[in-house]
Amino acid sequence: MTDQQPEQSARATIDIMLAQAGWAVQSKKEVNLSAADGVAVREYWTDTGPADYVLFVQRKPVGVIEAKRVEEGERLTTHEDQAEYYAAATLQYKLNKEPLPFIYESTGILTRFTDRRDPKPRSRPIFHFHQPKILLEWLGQKESLRARLQHLPGLSPEGLRPAQITAIANLEKSFQENRPKALIQMATGAGKTFTACTFVYRLLKHAEAKRILFLVDTRNLGEQAEQEFLKYQPVDDNRKFTELYNVQRLNSGYIASDAQVCISTIQRLYSILQGQELAEDLEQENPNEQGWQWRKKEPMPVAYSARNPIEQFDFIIIDECHRSIYNLWKQVLEYYDAFLIGLTATPDKRTFGFFHENVVSEYTYEASIIDGVNVPYDVFTIETAISRDGATIQAQEYIERRGKLTRSERWQHLDEEYRYSPTKLDKDVVNPSQIRTIIRAFRDSLPTIFPDRFDGQGVFEVPKTLVFAKTDSHADDIIQAIREEFSEGNDFCKKITYTITEDPKSVINRFRNSWAPRIAVTVDMIATGTDVKPLEVLLFLRDVKSSNYFEQMKGRGTRTVNFDDLKKVTRTAKHTKSHFVLIDAVGAVKSKKTDSRPLERKPGVPLKDLLAAAAMGAQDEDLFTSLANRLIRLDKKLTDREKERFTELSQGKSLNSIARDLLAGYDPDIIEMISTQVREGNPVTDPVTDLAANPAAQERAVAQQLEQMRSQAASVFTGELNQYLENVRKIHEQIIDTVNIDTLLRAERDSYSTEKAEEVMRDFSEYIAAHKDEITALAIFYDQPYRRRDLTFAMIKEVLEKLQLERPLLAPHYVWDAYAQLEEVKERSPKEALVALVSLIRRVTGIDQQLTPYNKTVDKNFQDWVFGKQAGALKFTEEQMDWLRMLKDHICSSFHVAMDDLDFTPFDAQGGRGKMYQLFGDGMGDILDELNERLAA
Template identity: 60%
Template sequence: MAEPNQNPEQQARDRIDDRLRQAGWEVQGKTETNITVALGVALKEYSTDVGPADYVLFVDRKPVGIIEAKREDEGHRLTLVEEQSQGYATAKLKYINNAPLPFVYESTGVLTRFTDRRDPKPRSRPVFSFHRPETLQAWLRTDRPLRTRLLDFPALDTTGLRECQTRAIQNLEHSFQENRPRALLQMATGSGKTVTAITSVYRLLKFAKAKRVLFLVDTKGLAEQAEQEFMTFTPVDDNRKFTELYNVQRLKSRYMATDSQVCISTIQRLYSILKGEDLDETVEERNPNEMMQPKAPMPVVYNPSIPIEFFDFIVIDECHRSIYSLWKQVLDYFDSFLIGLTATPDQRTFAFFNENVVSEYTHEEAVTDGVNVGFDVYTIETEITQKGSRLVAREFVDKRDKMTRKRRWEQLDEDLTYSGKQLDRDVVNPSQIRNIIRTFRDKLPEIFPHRKEVPKTLIFAKTDSHADDIIQMVREEFGEGNAFCKKVTYQSKEDPKSVLAQFRNDYYPRIAVTVDMIATGTDVKPLECLLFMRDVKSRNYFEQMKGRGTRTLGEDDLKKVSPSVISRKTHFVIVDAVGVTKSLKTNSRSLERKKGVPLKDLMMGVMMGAQDEDAFISLAGRLARLEQQLEPRERERLGQMTGGLSAGQIAKALLNAYDTDTIADKARLDGGLASTAEPSPGAIANAQQDLIRVAASAFTGEVIDFIENVRRVHEQIIDTVNLDRVTAVGWDAQARDRAMHLIQDFTSFMERHKDEITALKIYYNQPYQRRDLTFQMIREVLTILKTEKPTLAPLSVWQAYELVEGKKAGTPISELTALVALIRKVVGIDQELTPYEGTVNRNFQQWVFQKQAGAAPKFTEAQMEWLRMVKEHMISSFHLERDDLDYAPFDAQGGLAKMYQLFGDMMDGLIDEMNEALAA
């Protein structure tokens, strides 16, 4: 440890010595040289033919590198002394006939730069500390260093990869080859970021021989999801699963297996591991972006069990929210390539990754390519949501305990006026919730016109209590039981992961209510509707929440949970009941500590290692006030969770951590000093750290949740007096604009292909041949649509016509029949959009009437039954061939022979007539 009265040069040397010893080096001066005493030995002032080198590094008695030491105030000049460092690295060492040394450091003991001279284009880079001797030894055993091996990627096999994934992987590998330390992949939610990353990780391990890769997330749920993705991933060049080829470990404690080639961890857990501490698992359930980022967090220090070179590459999922302030220390610690994954970067994200964006794939591009589905907005506005309401003095109202939900009847002492923002926090108006849910129920046939069941819907609530109120109202208004609507929050009594799996894979629940557990990062592909009953101020967070609905899903898979669908998932709908789509959004939530920091943020910051005196004092003051407000049962409950500590005792511990007398007394006690003795600065610092740890140990996720709940207003007023009313409902103006553009795009597509696609040629140019249209011809149009313009899904265009024309057109029985009806509308055969089955039924009635009106013999009832069967076949298959009579449904009724028996020689003529008449 450097002493304050030393000269700057010596202070720097002492810091460097410290760092070297931490990294496993034996540091020796001239007079104590013994390079056999340890694997790694750092010799000071070693003579060379160009003068003495500050440090020469020996591994297994062989010189491998040098360190050029500089004063701390010369940190900004480290890159200017690289030529001097290189001179020592290429010099001849005294007594040794050495080759040039490959490893070069410049260091002040605070800042350190490193160059591996074996790299293709050697370039210095900042490192947190020195590499371990074992690491340099291992590097020297390989003929080609990592950055050379990165030049050897074989061509990418693109089987099973989307174009955006292929481009991202190829550009990322090019970035590695240029030795760019940080790279950002911006890929829309649902476009396969994780699969892209795993494919890249596989290639890094197999072809670049990377030693270890870290997959870093910021919530436990995302860690579990990533683990599943690695377990199910099968590379295209090997039929074994990824986890059969490489060891994958999801970190659940401080233990990190040295033979793991992929580690999956939350950034919170990795931070605690570097500090050598255990972690309360509840911390991993929260997005760290929602925590207070302390002004003076506990700094990361060198950890010998996890050296800076432990990971060659770090993949940071959802990097837009986990790379700043407290968490940035974790990333700065490792000497690794950093790869960021996000759908919603902001300016800070671009800056952190040095503006090296190797992939830009937006939601709009993903929708155009059919990778994602787009959305429309349906608005529900109520009077009380917009304006709030008023309760007059002496009115009797219910008051409900937030925690127990126990009610009591009380008379108001004075008028109470509340705003819409106070709803569901201070005041609950059941009529407001009921009107939104009832309107949503009644308008579902308009929002999803072709459904028998409620589409899978996710409702975003403000609080856990608000979620409970919504669930009760949903079950009542839809007349359904418990299975129909469930809560998916961290506080729900039923296992949230189990409920989430049911929501994803089973018929029930149809509706899930959440606060923030599945607002980001969680896939529920069958999800088709997001009902917002809370506002969101962060633009990034809102984009992430919307991302829950963007996943595509095929018709067969969607039918498993929503049986009445007649096509794949084509879009999703945002039902906006609080103005979330119109409210002002900020680029991101501020991560810096400010005055008025919420109590929960202060507690989370202290738990996560904040050492900000202001935070400790502020938190102590608030807990002291809370102590006076707690009821006996609440004090008892808090004591059970904290090992007997009260809120006041916790506050005292926080104050003690920065009380100079308390710190000095503890330092004397720890050192066995007399009460009048003056402890050393080191003893004072150690004593204070112990007091900080003691104060912070009282805070766990459970304790924080409890305090956060009881410190709020204990009771909510239930306003059953003021009834709400819906003031506006319907598609927003932008939805109508999007619908018009969709119709125009569909019309343009048809026009553009009318001379290429057989079915369109017939409709546009050869109407007399409509009788020859076949199922395969119509299927060809749909296939080309899906390939070239997936946004023009027939049911999406159908709904666009209904929205623009303001009336229901009926329900098509399939995508193909919807497509035929749309083509007829575009070409001008039909003036109004009509389901194809309606057109066929109308034409069939007219044809039969004409046939029956003449003097010829009338059809018998047996013949009519057969003709109706032909008509039903033509509704779904568009055309009847003689051979079709040998298949269902005709074969069960006697097939071709039976029809000939019924109609004789008229059979073939009738088939031709019906093909022409019904397709008219």
Template identity: 55%
Template sequence: MTPEARAREQIDRKLVLAGWIVQDTKQVNLSAGPGVAVREYPTDSGPADYVLFVDRNPVGVIEAKRDDAGHNLSVHETQTQRYANATLKWRKAGAPLRFLYEGTGQLIYFTDGADPAPRARELFHFFRPQTLADWAAQPDTLRSRLQHMPPLPERNLRDCQISAVTGLEKSLAKNKPRALIHMATGAGKTFTAITAVYRLLKFAGAKRILFLVDTRNLGKQAHQEFMAYTPPDDGRTFTELYNVQRLSSSHIDPHAQVCISTIQRMYSILSGTELAETSEDISLNEVGQGDTQAKLVQYNPQVPIEQFDFIIIDECHRSIYNLWKQVLDYFDAFLIGLTATPDKRTYGFFNENVVAEYSYEQSVVDGVNVGYDVYEIETEITAKGAEVKAKEWVDHRDRETRAKRWAQTEEDIVYGSAQLDRSVVNPSQIRQVIQAMKTAVETKIYPQREETPKTLIFAKTDSHADDIIRTVREVYGEGNAFCKKVTYRAGTDPETGKAVAGDDADSVLTSFRNDYYPRIAVTVDMIATGTDVKPLEVLLFMRDVRSRGYYEQMKGRGVRSLGAEALKKVTGSAVGAKSHFVLIDAVGVEKTLKTESRPLERKPMWSLDSLLKGVAMGSQDDDTVLSLGNRLIRLAKRLDDKALAKIKQASGGIGLQDLARGLVQALDPDRVVADALDTAKAAGITRSEDTLTESELDATRRKRVEAACRPFDDPALRDLIESARRDREQVIDTLNPDTVVRSEFAAQAQANAGEAVSRFRTFLEEHRDEIAALGFFYAQPYQRRALTLEMIEELHEALQRPPLMLTTEKLWSAYARVQETKVRGNSLRRQLTDLVSLVRFALGQDEELRPFADSVDKRFADWVFRHNARRATAFTPEQMDWLRLIKDHIATSCRIERDDFDYAQLAGKGGLQKAWTVFDGQLDALLDEMNEELVA
């Protein structure tokens, strides 16, 4: 079969799957069905490869090419257009055919000629005949309607939500296929998304919209918000106007206009895999891709590619890459991402089309969220580890069943922080951290409280969570109701190891939000992200986290603001609204990660009086100004209207909140640039953002800070603010338990983790094109991702050039110094491909920095195991020898092709001809599979 014939055969098969009847011209029967595709239909411009008929009327044309023409498919658009404008034989001349395809056996490009500025887009499959019939019957297209959306009513919307919806609609009007909404946690991302969904359904005529999440809990929360939403132009709720389905099976309700689903469930529907009972309870970002999720998605006639017009992706910074990305590649839909913590992959995936940005710092200034302090606890064993000598009698506990046995240790066991609570459990270490937290909260952090503030503890593992719960109840002298675990797992009996019924996670969460008990909740990951618990005032980290974005999300559980009445309902001794929260770091998580949102509080040990006098006397550095702004934001939440009115009068009409806002916004980089440009323009100097000098920016920044600090020159205002604070706060002496090495507020001016590491990260931030080239597979559909040695060499050469002058060896050594516990294979000689590992680690995609060859070895072992499990017979010893050689080549070159069998080791074994014989003609398929599996 020729390549052209093979491509035609695949196109025929796809057309049939989509509901088309494929016929030859000599045997045309247009009444055979609603959709008929006629091959080699004659026109006055020559025979068209396929002409599409719907209800006997010609509506479209397909220009078919062989598979190896896929890289150049767009050049054939002119040819397709020629056939669309030609006169069909046996038909009267009419309007040009509207629906245009270019396709191979693998690729499909589609253009709707009725769109404004018709533009080709890639499809996973062909549309059904009924879809083209429906589109042809409409007076205009979806993309036309998106250009004529009515103005957004701004009632009951925050400024950041207005900006997000209008920014999104402008992007959609320009037919941009992907858009990213970056909004701080607590700013109302879901409310914003529902507002956009309502308008797309009502005014753009969207048929159906998918709201995609990656945990069942997030889906449940989204459904509740849809039910509670009332649009500004209608008194009915959203679910009274439109059908909303929360998907719990493979059946999508044909009458549903909004479908809420986890990406796990949608993947199982499209790939034909079974959905495990608990697979929707934890983000795929945390569990990764197991062996059971190894299938590619296939066309499903029950869920065609046109099923959804738009896909809203909640928490889009996670779970939409690699294998799971196929769900998004499958549908012909606009993709809209929602996240508070985008990373490099997120920006790349959404084509750097950020339609709205609302930072955590700005949300604190606006009173949407609260600021936070960092408090550190360090014990001797946390910092230095310990050793258990051989022949010591100790408990040995099964990690899953918790069953114990009393036995001697076989050898010396030396453990550090990485092994703690995983391979080794030290009850004393857990007890000392909990005791230090209790002491700190009661004497330093919230000394005025009569009850423990609502506290969330992040544990490393499920067994670690159980150990923490037992210790918390013991240290606090409280019962079971005081401290609960929130987990998606079933409980186990420690004696028998059998599953037992436990507390329902949803009911525990509801009580944690709304009731007095529990005061403390412990979780591994279930409420790490996306779950709203507004009364939280303390977060205790007893685990490190694998990515910067995930850490930001975990911190986000505490940032949500809460009014005085609602806070007092669950914490009776609280006075005033929630003003801040405290992050207690017991594992050094603040030091091991560069976070995107830093605390506004830079000088926690300075009193408010000192900060006020400092700015008045000229101490107007960034840390002092931001700390004063943060302190005034908190104070404004606690003062009554009478006190606030006095301060406003004393300041000449500027309220306390506005005084604080001015301090924080004085240092806002965007506002500094805008003012500097205005100053240059007023002076008759032509400047752009890129040509502003550092001295011009410094002068503008200094001018803005001086203006914001000027009201505090008035000693009467300073005294009034300080006296208002004294009426609300009391000072209590602190006590430090002598078994704790360190218990104090964290210094915020932490030194960078090393100059080389800093320069590398800055390079990745500033040169997204290079990152896009190295991470090419994130920007392409899953089946066609490719990573080549040439890409890595190009990036390596850029890093080696001045002023960076960074080699792979230097970077590896730098990371080994600043993040020793996360670096593996430091003594090995570096390979060029290790640069892939460095980039993935710097971007937070890998938890540990390990040689690229080690990662390939692990993936190879997993792949062989899966492959052998699927075959009637395992690989032979000779085949395994060849496979190991192929694996080693991929480890040094990222890829293997037929030509590579001419190189030394492979050629010495007999080269391509011998390998072809050993694998009985299956070599090409194996090479493709290994290129996919071993380079993730």
């Protein structure tokens, strides 16, 4: 027996928890082991004294519970030896021959569990007691899950990148060490979901995991994960994953008993544990970036669900775990007795802390670029006067107002001066000139940024571009401006948000795989997680304060794509995607970023954030009070028709009645009334405790009724209603500023820092020097100048291909920009990467003292050669000069001209080698040799 009996309230709570989990709780005087599959007997006698609880499943003893006072929660681990002592004891009537395998220590608030069948058994915290049927199932297995994890076979590297192999191997080692949490940090585009599919398959097949949860925070990401599992095929089986295992993407509260992989948003998982249905539109936006994270003093409340017990999942994979959802949803994640695996490209300090600093993979964006998994990016800045400074509309002007909801327009006389800052743009004020000026600068800059994207008729092909807008209304304004400025139709530019009438997935698919649309405008839907590999331009028309979210948005452009796939959607592409361009029109690159976006409890919190928090079940008093006050004020501004529409969407309730319900949830008089009813009402009896005689049980009953009342008050806030309220909030209209005409201040590529430029120059020089003995072209440049006349297009292409494969960050135009930052470089980087590369190699090897485009060098050498040849009696005819210029141009782009080249373009159209012989006679061979030698000097 324990030295001191547990407090009665702690014992009563344990009894309730056992009953909730399906255990029949009995006293030692009234034992009936046939009363249920699972029986928990209090004070059951052993040869070392009475154990607090002995657990029986189908009449067989399986475990013990050591009950302790609530005050001993922090010292619960110190009682493990005592619990082990009772588990190893012989039960009355010698019902056990061996120690009992399952051991619990509990205060009723904190509970720890040990499975003695595990290798190196270690206690772990659990939310609740396990159900009897799972303990029976575990006993029927030859080994425990943690024991089975010790025997995972070696990982086949087939089809996996080195970073994926490392991540899986280290993760499985973490499992074998029985670490409860692990973090996989892997750059966007590096294949996190494919990695997850691989280790999920191995856990199901080799560790016989029962069920695995893949947790996301938006429906879009859930659909993408489902597609990854649908197309995943293991290397050791000819069947697809879904032919071997059942995958269920949850879209209701039902979790199939035969589902081995479940995909769910954390919003839906919480609603399932609450026993409530969740509208699908509440899964559209992620809980962190869209303000659903109403910061509470405590995590979201979670109660035990017998339909969804803690043992429901063996492993939980948390996709995009950097979004800090664990701050608000910590209990949701830790409700389950499962291993937690985080996937993210952009962890922060809290991410590392949550996963106990157990980082099993660190694969950065920079490393992925070096490996050729991702591509780097350039920054191009567009700045306008109004974007930077805002503007003033003078009094007495006639201004246009536009309804946010209907977009209907009307004119109004402005009584006083109206000054607006850049932060009000596209929210309270729309300046069409500002949007048009940015789009026009974007349009005019594209040929400079992508000079090789003209077709045979001189028509420029716009690269696949994704534009980030502030709101749906802003997106509509941008689309209109793009279609007008580019003189294109509807298919050229499309909106991709959850609010469009067309299926968003269909538009994304066309954007990804078809020529049109060329430009897509989004707010949040494809800001994270969605792959569109041919994307080459990201245009930011909204600022982002979250550093993690900004990195995720940039990740939309990092994906590599092979040349054939790029060519299918971008017909003028001359080579594979080597980089993408981030066009910053709002200062997003340089604006101050934070690791998170905490919501302070103050009147300035956006209504959208309050509505989303209420819809997701947050019940903070400040939230309810703030939201009620907003609704009361809004009620005075709505028209009769708008109020009617609101009532239709709110289950027949008015704004004021909903506000009253919200305020009632924390009304002291109502709380006192409920408490009195519980104390003085008819006694309610649970399976083991008389409510009227138990203060702790009374407190729980009051809390339960308040929880129910508050949930009912918030239940009206569906996605459709929230969107409607957001549209009609505060001022119904936006001011359309047609008075102030914007001006472009600058549109240019951002420069390197001096330190970065020096680093790039140094890395390029070292790379060229390191490979001079193994690459023919480099050997010629370094040590065999007499052979420069033999330098061929194929030789230079070999250098470029090796550079792209091994050091993609040293792309020629990047290195050129670095030199231009530190030296006087009169010319811009040549359009052709090969020409730029030869120019750079000549500079690095000392042939040229100043970085000069190779074609300019050839032009100069050609002029000197022609002048020298004609210094005497020899004079070239005009027809001969035309041929010599053709030969010179060929050397500019191909670095060498051979006799066989005369049979092809452009020479064949002018008569080929026969014509050259006619012009130069037997000396034509000498002419070719001289040009190759002198022009490459």
